[in-house]
Amino acid sequence: MGAIRIIAGRELRSYFATPLAYVFIVIFLAMMGVFSFYLGGFYERGQADLTPFFNFHPWLYLFLVPAIAMRLWAEERKSGSIELLMTLPVTMWQAVLGKFLAAWLFIAVALTLTFPIWLTVNYLGDPDNGVIVAAYLGSLLMAGGFLAIGACISAANRNQVVAFIVTVVICFLFMLAGFPLVLNFFSGWLPATVLHAISGLSFLTHFNSLSKGVLDIRDLLFFLLVIAAWLYANVIVLTLRKAD
Amino acid sequence: MIRAEGLSKNYGPLRAVDGISFSVRPGEVLGFLGPNGAGKTTTMRMLAGFVPASAGYAEICGFRIDSQPLEAKRLLGYLPEGAPSYGEMAPGEFLQFIGRIRGLSGVALKKRIDEVSARLQLGPVLKQPIETLSKGFRRRVGLAQTILHDPPVLILDEPTDGLDPNQKHEVRELINAMAAKKIIVISTHILEEVDAVCTRAIIIARGRIVADETPETLIHRSRYHNAVTIRLAHTADLAAVTDELRRLAEVDHTEVDEHEYSVTAFPKSGAALLTVIGDLAGARRWPMENLRLEAGRLDEVFRSITTPEAA
Structure with missing residues (x-):
């Protein structure tokens, strides 16, 4: 546990040593505002809830999370510091978890900074705060899923732009796995059970129920399993190709 | 270990x-x-x-x-x-x-x-x-x-x-x-x-x-090991000195560097050259700038064992 904390601490501090952290947070908050108030019609709906706010989270994460994830390993590779990290007395899992947790914690900080909208909705009306907490939790878990995908892709690559684009595409497929756009592609040649399994991987479906305040253990487990699976892939990719 | x-x-x-x-x-x-x-x-x-x-x-x-x-x-x-x-x-x-x-x-x-x-x-x-x-x-x-x-x-x-x-x-x-x-x-x-x-x-x-x-x-391992190099003043006759060195019983062969105006004498195996050449140079009063015993040249050893052609 010690090594994970030390690696995560170093990583997190390095975000704030460069403009990256500030630019990300400012853009994240600005876009959240734009989406909820203009596209989501936060006031016009006349309802005291945060549905218009949470509805846009998946779309915002689709581009912002890969931007955080792309540098996780690609940059270590490019600068050569991966050789230093991998010859320190830490296990591959400690390194992978340390870096992942740092990035996740950073997104959590950005997400926490959206609290004024929660204050606003409580000032204007009487929302169900239980639903809001569940939705925040779901949002954070979904961000973790995107992040784990991005971390794995970043480990396979030394080019950050390639890592970004590939991550966006894979995240997009996972997000819409339950929708006709993705399912139609498979429906011609895959049996129904497989199709059903694919549609079960949809981030949006799982997030939608969480954002409505339905704290189903299966949805929580889904995101945790997605994170675990992609981090496991991340460890394998690094073990095989750390020195390439 | x-x-x-x-x-x-x-x-x-x-x-x-x-x-x-x-x-x-x-x-x-x-x-x-x-x-x-x-x-x-x-x-x-x-x-x-x-x-x-x-x-x-x-x-x-x-x-x-x-x-x-x-x-x-x-x-x-x-x-x-x-x-x-x-x-x-x-x-x-x-x-x-x-x-x-x-x-x-x-x-x-x-x-x-x-x-x-x-x-x-x-x-x-x-x-x-x-x-x-x-x-x-x-x-x-x-x-x-x-x-x-x-x-x-x-x-x-x-x-x-x-x-x-x-x-x-x-x-x-x-x-x-x-x-x-x-x-x-x-x-x-x-x-x-x-x-x-x-x-x-x-x-x-x-x-x-x-x-x-x-x-x-x-x-x-260097072929320069125990060789002796004499650097002469430009008033001396490099060819004549080389000729005399070559006639020494202990010398295997010589190499001349025109640019440096120097000559290197390589010993037959086991022979010690420095005193022999020093005595000769003293007797002939060669105008020398420098006389040195070579320890060997690492770069030459390196080259000879790492390039297949030279080996």
Whole structure:
């Protein structure tokens, strides 16, 4: 546990040593505002809830999370510091978890900074705060899923732009796995059970129920399993190709 | 002790390192020499556990780097090629990070950072981001990182690359000061380094060990070993001097350097030339600028054993 904390601490501090952290947070908050108030019609709906706010989270994460994830390993590779990290007395899992947790914690900080909208909705009306907490939790878990995908892709690559684009595409497929756009592609040649399994991987479906305040253990487990699976892939990719 | 047993590395069809075996004892400073691309860095990376070996294994103080990596890596200070670090961090923070990962903390860590940064003269830059530092400072930050936890084994890939002559001297002093108690392996293509710090030299070419001996015996392989070179003043007759030298019973053959205006006499095996030639030169009153006994030339040995045509 010690090594994970030390690696995560170093990583997190390095975000704030460069403009990256500030630019990300400012853009994240600005876009959240734009989406909820203009596209989501936060006031016009006349309802005291945060549905218009949470509805846009998946779309915002689709581009912002890969931007955080792309540098996780690609940059270590490019600068050569991966050789230093991998010859320190830490296990591959400690390194992978340390870096992942740092990035996740950073997104959590950005997400926490959206609290004024929660204050606003409580000032204007009487929302169900239980639903809001569940939705925040779901949002954070979904961000973790995107992040784990991005971390794995970043480990396979030394080019950050390639890592970004590939991550966006894979995240997009996972997000819409339950929708006709993705399912139609498979429906011609895959049996129904497989199709059903694919549609079960949809981030949006799982997030939608969480954002409505339905704290189903299966949805929580889904995101945790997605994170675990992609981090496991991340460890394998690094073990095989750390020195390439 | 470091032990390498049949270490090999394949990159696709290319065999970069081909069955290297050696062991290094405490107190030894092993210089790992070879032309660029001979497999030095790959070997270093296998020893440090960054690159897995395709065949064979490496052992650090009894711990195998492939099956007991954590135990082995704890005993190891490793400077990767190019001394990579985290550019956005300042050396002080960077050393904090390395120290904590290596299990140091609190007062002990602070004391070690102070000692090491004094040793490598990092004082003035401890709070500046590493990416803004000169190449020499960055290299020294890398070195500080390797010795921070005072490990019994050091593996340094080109530790003096990019340093100016004074800094090179400092780093060699540092290595010499640590040499008695530690096992040190350095890779280099700078031959003077071998003379300055190593007690033993391994030369590799095309992935194989082609020589493994002390720098002295290595230098004795040179054809210049025990040859005598006379540099004449331009008033002298170079051809006549060469002619007289060649007629000496102890001289095997001579080589003339017109540009230097000098002649080198090579002894027949076992013959001692210096006094014979010195006496002759005194008797003939040759106008000499310089008379010297050659110890041997390491660069010539290096060339002759690493290039297949010259061998």
